[in-house]
Amino acid sequence: MDHLIIVDCQYDFIDGSLACSHSREAVRNIIAFANANDVECMYTSDWHSKTNKSFKINGGIWPVHCVAGSRGAEVSDEFNQMNEGNRPGKDNIFYKGKNDDVEEYSACLAANSSGKVLSECVSPHVYVTGIAAEYCVKETVLGLLEKGIKVTVLKDCLGYVSEDDYRKSLAAMKEKGAEVL
Secondary structure (H helix, E strand, O other): OEEEEEEOOEHHHHOOOOOOEOHHHHHHHHHHHHHHOOEEEEEEEEOEOOOOOOEHHHOOOEOOOOEOOOHHHOEOHHHHHOOHHHOOOOOOEEEEOOOOOOOOOOOOOOEOOOOOEHHHHOOOEEEEEEOOHHHHHHHHHHHHHHOOOEEEEEEEEEOEOOHHHHHHHHHHHHHOOOEEO
């Protein structure tokens, strides 16, 4: 069975401090794809402390987002519409961005509550979806490709910051070997 990696579909990227274009549509499309296909879902979550160095207030470039324990850090509850085994839970949510001093876009080294690392748990072929296409999705895809994992990116299942950069990111992922559908 293939894995469906759902990158950072958290409230801060959907309707919060870093809300992205097409994010609500992406979530609906991800749910439809997962419910119609034989896949096992794995979620990634940006997960920061209030002192994370990526925040503008701490010298970084981003507004405060996805602070551990906040609504903005929660995976969208729309995913409760998934078939029961694919809903978000402690074993299939992988957290990244926990180190305050390191910017971590890729979810390849993200770990779940048991300490299992995402890139070590996936099938030889994965589908990748989520938010934001130009940052965490792209870096996760490139990291998986470097590990020899075959990746299919579902372009209608992506949220993005800029449509131009979204298109450039799709081209960059395809150039590195990802299939884009």
